[in-house]
Amino acid sequence: MFINLGLIGNPLTHSLSPSIHTHFLEKSRLNGGYTCFEVKSKEELEDIIDIFKRYSFTGINITVPYKCDIINFCDKIEYSAENIGAVNTILFKNKKIYGYNTDVFGFSKIFIDEHIDISDKKVLLLGAGGASRAAMQFFSENKPKELLIANRTIDKAMELKKIFNINATILNLDEVNDINCDIAVNSTSLGLNGEIFPYKANVKYAVIDMQYKPYNTPFLELYSDYGIKKINGFTMLIWQAYKSFNIWTDKEFYPDIKKLKDIAYNF
Ligand code: ATR
Numbered sequence: 693m694f695i696n697l698g699l700i701g702n703p704l705t706h707s708l709s710p711s712i713h714t715h716f717l718e719k720s721r722l723n724g725g726y727t728c729f730e731v732k733s734k735e736e737l738e739d740i741i742d743i744f745k746r747y748s749f750t751g752i753n754i755t756v757p758y759k760c761d762i763i764n765f766c767d768k769i770e771y772s773a774e775n776i777g778a779v780n781t782i783l784f785k786n787k788k789i790y791g792y793n794t795d796v797f798g799f800s801k802i803f804i805d806e807h808i809d810i811s812d813k814k815v816l817l818l819g820a821g822g823a824s825r826a827a828m829q830f831f832s833e834n835k836p837k838e839l840l841i842a843n844r845t846i847d848k849a850m851e852l853k854k855i856f857n858i859n860a861t862i863l864n865l866d867e868v869n870d871i872n873c874d875i876a877v878n879s880t881s882l883g884l885n886g887e888i889f890p891y892k893a894n895v896k897y898a899v900i901d902m903q904y905k906p907y908n909t910p911f912l913e914l915y916s917d918y919g920i921k922k923i924n925g926f927t928m929l930i931w932q933a934y935k936s937f938n939i940w941t942d943k944e945f946y947p948d949i950k951k952l953k954d955i956a957y958n959f
Pocket of ligand 1: 818819820821822823824843844845848865879880881882
């Protein structure tokens with residue numbers, strides 16, 4: 693059987709997902725393909741879902757800007773995707789569409805792989821947009837000793853705290869420079885264009901960036917002379933993809949991280 697997989701979003705330039713999933717197909721000895729579909733408007737979303745059904749697609753990843761809109765097409769949504777309000781993976785099964793969010797699994801793998809216990813850590817989360825929600829879901833299931841959320845728009849941070857029902861101190865990004873914490877997580881889009889990351893807390897244990905390009909992201913770069921753990925979003929990227937693949941195929945294996953790293957950083 694040929695397994696049809698794919699990705700929808702806009703824009704989709706330089707997506708690593710086809711390379712990652714092609715590796716997963718090879719690794720699990722399945723015959724299939726992973727195709728990118730740049731969907732230009734919400735109207736096109738309905739058409740493309742029909743096409744996926746007609747051509748018996750097994751599963752699709754969904755990225756910006758359709759992670760919320762896709763919910764309307766799902767017959768059933770898994771708990772954390774519902775909490776987060778975003779679906780990044782759908783499974784077509786028995787003429788139904790099942791929605792999942794695998795970013796939480798991807799984010800949690802950072803802490804598992806690096807043996808980081810947050811129960812005794814003061815954690816600072818930078819950002820309160822779409823990407824921050826996977827982190828918040830993880831923090832609601834694995835409570836840090838103390839949580840601070842810093843965002844440019846305070847109301848969005850307040851809303852995040854309410855949705856996930858967690859004790860947290862809300863800060864403006866401008867206040868971050870005066871903060872001492874154990875772990876700082878960047879979920880903002882600051883630095884994506886290579887600019888210097890403009891906010892720097894004093895961090896004692898680990899800095900984690902959800903961005904993965906370049907390897908030393910502008911946020912991690914701030915801490916280059918700190919002897920602490922520095923983790924970019926590559927782990928999260930691989931493991932959210934693995935979880936999607938597992939949902940689609942039920943296959944379990946250990947991805948070749950070194951090979952994927954070579955692909956990711958030697959374009
Ligand atoms: P994503 O889905 O990538 O999380 P998003 O939902 O637009 O994208 O969220 C982007 C995050 O980066 C938000 O926290 C945003 O702050 P606001 O909530 O105030 O918009 C933050 N961000 C983006 N550009 C920023 C800038 N120039 N200064 C400060 N924060 C910024």
